[in-house]
Amino acid sequence: MANSQSFSRPTDLPSWSALTAHAQQLKTRHIKDLFAEDDDRFNKFSIELPRILFDYSKNLITDETKAALLALAKESDIEAWRGKMFGGEHINATEDRAVMHVALRDKSSNPIMIDGLDARPAIDAELERMQKLSEKVRSGEWKGYTGKTITDVVSIGIGGSNLGPLMVTEALKVYGSKALKMHYVSNVDGVQIAEVLEGLNPETVLFVISSKTFTTQETMTNAKTAEQWFMAAAKDKSAIAKHFVAVSTNRKLVTAFGIGEENIFDMWDWVGGRFSLWSAIGLPIALAIGFDGFTDLLKGAYEMDLHFQQAPLEENAPVMMALVGIWNRNFLGYPAQALLPYDQCLHRFPAYMQQAEMESNGKHVNWAGEPISYGSVPLVWGEVGINGQHAFYQMLHQGTDIIPADFIGSVSPNTPVEGHHDALMANFFAQTQALMQGIDANQVRKELAAKGVSAERIEEIVLHKVHKGNRPTNTLLLPQVDAKTLGALIALYEHKIFVQGIIWRIHSFDQWGVELGKVLASAIQPELSADAKINPAHDASTRHLIAFYKNARK
Numbered sequence: 001m002a003n004s005q006s007f008s009r010p011t012d013l014p015s016w017s018a019l020t021a022h023a024q025q026l027k028t029r030h031i032k033d034l035f036a037e038d039d040d041r042f043n044k045f046s047i048e049l050p051r052i053l054f055d056y057s058k059n060l061i062t063d064e065t066k067a068a069l070l071a072l073a074k075e076s077d078i079e080a081w082r083g084k085m086f087g088g089e090h091i092n093a094t095e096d097r098a099v100m101h102v103a104l105r106d107k108s109s110n111p112i113m114i115d116g117l118d119a120r121p122a123i124d125a126e127l128e129r130m131q132k133l134s135e136k137v138r139s140g141e142w143k144g145y146t147g148k149t150i151t152d153v154v155s156i157g158i159g160g161s162n163l164g165p166l167m168v169t170e171a172l173k174v175y176g177s178k179a180l181k182m183h184y185v186s187n188v189d190g191v192q193i194a195e196v197l198e199g200l201n202p203e204t205v206l207f208v209i210s211s212k213t214f215t216t217q218e219t220m221t222n223a224k225t226a227e228q229w230f231m232a233a234a235k236d237k238s239a240i241a242k243h244f245v246a247v248s249t250n251r252k253l254v255t256a257f258g259i260g261e262e263n264i265f266d267m268w269d270w271v272g273g274r275f276s277l278w279s280a281i282g283l284p285i286a287l288a289i290g291f292d293g294f295t296d297l298l299k300g301a302y303e304m305d306l307h308f309q310q311a312p313l314e315e316n317a318p319v320m321m322a323l324v325g326i327w328n329r330n331f332l333g334y335p336a337q338a339l340l341p342y343d344q345c346l347h348r349f350p351a352y353m354q355q356a357e358m359e360s361n362g363k364h365v366n367w368a369g370e371p372i373s374y375g376s377v378p379l380v381w382g383e384v385g386i387n388g389q390h391a392f393y394q395m396l397h398q399g400t401d402i403i404p405a406d407f408i409g410s411v412s413p414n415t416p417v418e419g420h421h422d423a424l425m426a427n428f429f430a431q432t433q434a435l436m437q438g439i440d441a442n443q444v445r446k447e448l449a450a451k452g453v454s455a456e457r458i459e460e461i462v463l464h465k466v467h468k469g470n471r472p473t474n475t476l477l478l479p480q481v482d483a484k485t486l487g488a489l490i491a492l493y494e495h496k497i498f499v500q501g502i503i504w505r506i507h508s509f510d511q512w513g514v515e516l517g518k519v520l521a522s523a524i525q526p527e528l529s530a531d532a533k534i535n536p537a538h539d540a541s542t543r544h545l546i547a548f549y550k551n552a553r554k
C-alpha cells in the first residue's frame with residue numbers, strides 16, 4: 001500500500017462514474033415512493049444477524065444503487081484488503097505496522113501470525129494476567145497498603161486509552177460490581193482529577209494508568225498528580241505496587257515512572273489506540289464487569305469478525321453499512337453522520353465512535369499522498385436520541401442540510417422500569433418514519449382544518465410546518481445491550497470504517513493530524529510562565545492571546 005502509485009483511484013473506477021450518474025437520477029426521487037413501489041424493500045435492504053438487525057431500507061437507494069455500490073466494493077478489492085488485514089500484513093503503511101486488533105478477540109485455536117511470530121501465546125498470557133488481577137481485586141483478595149479491600153478504580157488515560165473502557169463500562173453498568181466504583185480521568189484540566197480524588201480514600205484506590213505510548217502529556221500529568229496525592233498519604237514508595245498498575249507498549253517509561261514490572265500489562269504496536277479496548281486497555285472493563293463479561297465482549301466482536309470475513313458482500317453488514325455511508329457522503333453529498341442511540345446505556349457510544357471514525361478516516365490524501373477530490377469521513381456526531389429530539393432534531397427534520405442518521409435501539413432494556421421502554425421505542429420507530437416520510441402542505445392543511453384552524457391562519461403557517469422528508473436513516477435493533485451484543489456492535493462499526501478507508505484509498509490507521517497541535521502546545525507551555533518571553537515568531541493573534549492570558553494571571 002505504501003507510496004504505491006499502482007492502485008486504482010476510486011474516481012477512476014467504472015462503478016464510481018456509474019454511481020455519479022445514477023445519483024443524479026435518484027436525487028429526484030423520494031424514499032417514501034420507493035417504499036410504495038416495492039413491497040419487498042425491507043427484505044432487500046436489511047440484514048438480520050443473531051445480535052443485530054440492520055435495516056438500511058430508509059435510504060435513498062434502489063436495487064440499481066445496491067448493485068453499483070457492490071461493484072464499487074469489488075473494484076476496490078475489499079475482499080483482498082480484508083484478507084491482508086486479518087493476515088497481519090502491514091496495511092498501516094505510514095507507521096509500517098500490522099492492524100491486528102482482531103487478533104485480540106480471535107477465539108479460534110489457530111496461530112495468529114504477526115511479523116513472523118505467533119502472537120497467540122502473548123495475547124493469552126496478557127488475558128490471563130488481566131483475569132488474575134480483576135478476580136483478585138473484585139473478590140477482595142487484593143489488598144491496599146493498609147490491608148483494606150479496593151473499593152474504587154481510577155482509570156487514567158485519554159483518547160483510545162479512555163473512550164472505549166469508559167463507553168463499555170457505562171453501557172454494561174448493570175452487569176458491574178456494586179462494590180467497586182469506576183472513575184475515569186482523561187482531561188488535563190485539573191478539575192476532573194480533583195473532583196474524582198475528592199472523597200476517595202488512598203488506602204482503597206487502584207489506579208490504572210493506560211497509555212499506549214506512555215508519553216501522552218495529559219495522561220502523564222494526571223498520573224503524576226495521582227501519584228503525589230497517593231504518596232501524601234502512603235509516604236512509603238513500596239505502597240505503589242498495591243495501588244498502581246499500567247497498560248502500555250512502553251515498559252521502560254512505565255518502570256521509570258515507578259510502576260513495577262509485575263504491574264505492567266503489555267499491548268502491542270499492531271493495536272491502534274482507537275481499536276485497543278480489546279487489549280489490556282480493557283482492564284477497567286474486566287474490573288467493572290468481571291473477566292467473564294470481558295470475554296463475552298471479545299466473543300461478540302469475534303462473531304462479527306467471522307461474519308465480516310465470511311458473508312457475501314451483499315449480505316455483509318459492515319460492508320453494506322460502509323457502502324450506504326459512501327453513497328450518502330460521496331454521491332448524495334451529505335456532510336455529516338449522526339449516531340443516535342435510543343438506549344441510555346449507550347450514552348457514550350457517539351463520543352467513542354467519533355474517535356474511531358474521525359481519527360481513522362479524517363484524511364485528505366490518498367495512499368500515494370495525492371490530495372483527494374472526494375469527501376472522506378463526514379462529521380460524526382450524536383447524542384442519546386430521545387434527548388436529541390428535544391434539542392437538535394429540529395435541524396434534522398427541517399434544516400437546510402440533510403444529515404443521515406444511525407438509530408440504535410434495544411428490544412429489552414438493561415434496566416426495565418414499568419411504562420418506560422415502549423414510550424422510548426415508539427419514538428425510536430416514529431423518528432425514522434418522520435424523517436423519511438415527511439409531511440406535505442396538503443396534509444398539513446388537512447390536519448389543521450380538522451383541528452378547526454381558520455383557513456386564513458392555515459395559509460399563514462402551512463409552509464413552516466412542511467417536512468420534506470426524504471432524510472435517510474439506518475436502524476440497528478439489538479436484543480439487549482449485553483457484553484456480546486456490544487462487542488458485535490463495536491466490531492460492526494470498526495469494519496465499516498475499514499471498508500470505507502479502503503474505498504477512499506486513505507490510510508485509516510495513522511493519526512498524524514493530531515501531532516502538530518501537540519508540538520505547538522509543548523513549545524507554548526514554557527512561554528506561559530510569568531517571566532518567560534513570548535516567542536515573537538508567533539502570529540499576532542496567538543501572541544496577543546498569550547500576553548492577555550499572562551497579564552490576567554498576574
Ligand code: F6P
Binds near residue numbers: 159211
Ligand atoms: O493524540 C491522539 C492519540 O494518539 C490517540 O490516537 C490515542 O488513542 C490517544 O492519543 C492516547 O494515546 P496513548 O494511549 O499513547 O496515551
